[in-house]
Structures are given as C-alpha cells and as structure tokens.
Amino acid sequence: MDHTSSHRPDSGQSAQSIGLVTTQTVTLFEQGDPLKLDSGATLQPITVAYETYGTPNDTLSNVILICHALSGNAHAAGRHHPDETKTGWWDGYIGPGKPFDTNRFFVLCSNNLGGCDGTSGPSSIDPKTNKPYALNFPLITIGDIARLQKALLDHLGIKKVLAVAGGSMGGMIALQWALDYPECVGGALIIASTPRLSAQNIAFNAVARQAITQDPDFNNGDYYHGSKPERGLSVARMMAHITYLSEKGLHEKFGRRLQNREQFSFALETDFAVESYLKYQGSTFGKKFDANTYLYITKSMDYFDPFPDPETTAQRLQKVHARLFVMSFDTDWRFDSSRSKELVRILNLHQKNVSYQEFHSPHGHDSFLLPDLEYSRSIATFINRLYDEELRRRHHKDRPA
C-alpha cells in the first residue's frame, strides 16, 4: 500500500496515525492591500500557522479544509515529536484509513485569525508599535476568519475545496465558507454547531469574559510583560468545560467521589474529584492559552448570525450549491440538536441540498471530537461520495468525445 505516512520514522506509534507533522507558517498581506475586516478595520501583515496531511492530487481536487473550534489550533492530527503523548485535536478523524482519509485526501487546518498558536492575534507583535497588539487588535468575525483561510488557500494555489468541515465554532466557519465562497466549496460538514448563539450561549461567553477581565492581572489586556490573567482564564475554561460535557457523562466519570480523602474536609478545600478535575483542566488551559484570544474569539461567536432576517437569508443562500451535512449529538446541550435542526430548517426552506443526522453519544458537546463508529462512517461516506462524484466528473471530462 502506498502510505506516505507509514514510511516516517514514527513506527512506534499507532498504524493509523499520520505520524510526525510540523506546523508551517506563512505571512500574507505583507504588501499591497491589507485584509479588510467586517468591522471596517484593516490588518496587515498577517501570519498564518497551518498544517497539512496527505498529498494533493494533480488537479488539487482532493483538498479538505478543517476548521477548529474556540480553543483548537492548526495541529489537528499526528504528533510534533515522536515521544509526544498527545496527538492533534482531531487525530481520531484525520489520518490514513480514517474518515478524513489522508491516503485519499489532502487535509489542511490553519489556526484561526485572532488565535494564539501561530496565526496573528492579540498576542502578536503590532509592527506599528513593536509591542503585542493586546486590545489594539481589531475585533474579528467568523467571516473574517473564513476570509483569512481563503487568502491562505489562494496563496497555496487551491481554488476549490472538496469539503470544509468543523465542529462547534468550526461548524460556523464551515457554514460561513458555504455562504461566502459558494463556487469554492463542494460540501460542508457542520457538526455540533448552530446558525446563531442563543441568549444562553452568549451569557456563558459573557461570564467567561468577565472572569478574564476581572482578573487583577488583566491590566486592560496589556499583560504580556508581567503576570498573565491565568486565574480568570482558568475560571472561564472551567465553566465552559462543564458545558462541553453532559450531566450524565460527568456524573458517570466522577459521581460524588472524593479526591484523595475519605471524609469531607469541612473546610474550603477540594473535596470532590470533579473539582480537582476542573481545576486541573482550567489551570492547564490558563497557562497555554492567551486570555485576549479567548475574549476576541468568543466575541466573534456572539456576532455570528448569517440569517438575521428572511431577506438576508434568501440573498445569502441564493448562490449556495454546496452539499451540506449537518450533524448533532443527542446529549450536547451547549449547541443541542434543536440548533442544528434550526439550521436545517432554514436550508430546507430555501431548497438547499442538505442532510441531517443526529448521533447518540454520552459525551455531550465534546462528542464531535471523540471516537464514534456511526459518526465516523457518516463523515467518511459523505466525503467519499463527494470525491467519487468529483472523480467521475473528471473521468467524463477527460474522455475524448
């Protein structure tokens, strides 16, 4: 078999892993026009971090764009070092023989605009001041994030993607692609996502932002030379993390189990295992993630509303040709199935080619990241059908008349 990845010096790892990967960076908008943002602001230059897996075919018709969620990054699959225990955030779905099969497809994932893992964001250096942008970084939208991805693909010479896929906020970006670049998208997989945040969703984001901005170390966002608002960010993450899991899932994992003790402390200590778990999750995240990015990205989600009224909806959907596949999980309460159905309903009203599937999983919102056979099969079936049709079109085109 012709596995490009299996020849890599990563033989100790699982046969299904893509193996060793590296993050690449490119600087765009260096000269000429800057990137125009939805807010009216402009940005220049912009660095983009991205990773690719698999091999592009000769006509570049096998490209799959992966969009990451709030806290993700460009590292979607494989490992950066052979001894690394953690793989990329969607390693279960990207790799040889996996749903986004790197034996067949050329998969690309870039860090979102405003991010803190290589792509320009509030923590990047503002060339005008030679200091981090901090809160001088312009507010961004999901549309801006897609716009920068489009610029990256243009730079790489990719005119069209076979499919664009993402979960949660990544699903919003995938939807944005189908709306903004209808000629460039064959299919869109919009997973555990929503056409707009509800008041409750915005409320969760607002509390997260409050936790960060109320941290004494926040210093109005200008904290890059001193202590960072890690405590605020960690509280924000702890709360968000609860919304990513189902009540049942969390209870099954921890129950009322006590952490390293036989009895209640009767003091304000970490009594329960779930407390300790959340503290760990929060503090790990607080150390590695940029608090300003968290503020900016949650804002971009709050603003996302591609179908605010019937006229705009009709106009935006008029040119959409992509085959859309909306997926949700039954225990997800961050963006529950009714949000996905809301999107499907809008798309159906405008007679778009849309499929919808709900999967059973105990893991809540996080389900889209975790292994699941039926979900895997649906993704694989959808993608492979798109590609089979693409190959058939090419076959008919190539055949002499």
Place this chain on the structure above:
Amino acid sequence: MTQYHDDIAPIQTTDASDLRIDQEVIASLVADGARVLDLGCGDGLLLEYLINNKNARGFGVEISTQGMHACIARGLPVYHGDIDQGLSDHTDDTFDYVILSQTLQAVRRPRFVIREMLRVGKKIIVSFPNFGHWNIRVQLLLSGRMPKTPMLPYEWFNTPNIRMCSILDFQDLCRQMEINIIEQIPLAAWGGLPRSPLKRHLVRILPRTVSNLLAPVAVFLLEKRKG
C-alpha cells in the same frame, strides 16, 4: 485498519428492475422534473431512481442509521428523524409529491401525517399492506391467531405495524377526510419485481371489485379536494 470507503458502494445508476413492485408503481405516478419528499425513504433506492430517471429533485426522511448511511452513500439529501419532524420543516405546497411507502401502518397518528403530507405536497402517494387480503383473513379464521405474512412477519407484541387497515378502510378514511383519490392501484403481488415485462404488467391489472380480497398491497395517488 478501517478503510471507511472500502465498504461504500461505487456510484451506480439504478434502473426500474432494482425497485420493489410498489416502488415501481409509485415511480410511474411521478411526473418528470418533480420535487419529491420521500418519508421513510429506507436505503434511498426509490429516491435515487426518481432523481436519475425522472429528473426529480428529492429529499428523504429516514429514522434508521443504516438507511441514513445508504442514502448518504447515494449522495441523497436525507433527514435523520421521524416523519412528523421531517414534515414540519416544510412550508405549504413545497413538494409536487410526498411519498409514504409501506409506512402508514407504522405511524402513531396516520390522519395527522396524511394531513401534513397534503399540506406540504400538491399530491401524495401512499402505499400500504392490505389487511383485507384473503391470506390474512384465512389465517385468522383458521388458526385464531394474529396473521403473519412475508410483508408482516412480526409477532403481535413486537410489531411496528400498529395501524393496519384494508383497502376499504383506507377508502373510507379518504372519504371522511375529504381527500380526492386520483388513482388507486391494487397490486397482485409483493416483493422484488418479476423480471418478465408481462408479469410486471399483470401485477397491476387487478380488477377493483376484488382488490380488497386479492391485493396484498395497494398504492394510492391522492390530492386535496378542491373548493
């Protein structure tokens, strides 16, 4: 190593001989270029046939995961859910035809479903197993137990078929709901299509007067009564 695309059927076109008899009859009722909603579309065979051979624009509703995967593999737009949900998403007269094939007997609220079908579709096509068939009558008479047939193979306690009716019952319902019966086609056989064109034809020419006794399955083309 799981090669997900190994077990996905290569793209092929369906022709009429792949269809079940009632599916072929349904297909023959659908006009070219129509917009079709298939409720309980199963593996999507009929829908794919209508799209490929009748230039239909189709949409399916399916509850089983297996059916979902089959439809996605055929490239069909399909909604995972029950029929009520699949209907409520659509505005009035969205479809030229709404199809309910061999599913009426399994829905909890048949009248509601038919009314909803007539709302979103200009015409509706319903096929169902005929409980008035002689085989069923004889079984109940002689054995005194719930009848079973190849089409209705379940035990009384686990059957999904909770709303069995005969052709006469269905005609009564149409009258009661003031629904126009445009066409009714009782079929003399059930299952895969006989390959011979003659037999295929013979299946469809059962006289109306004896159909409630002799047809194991019937197909109805219906519309709202006008005015």
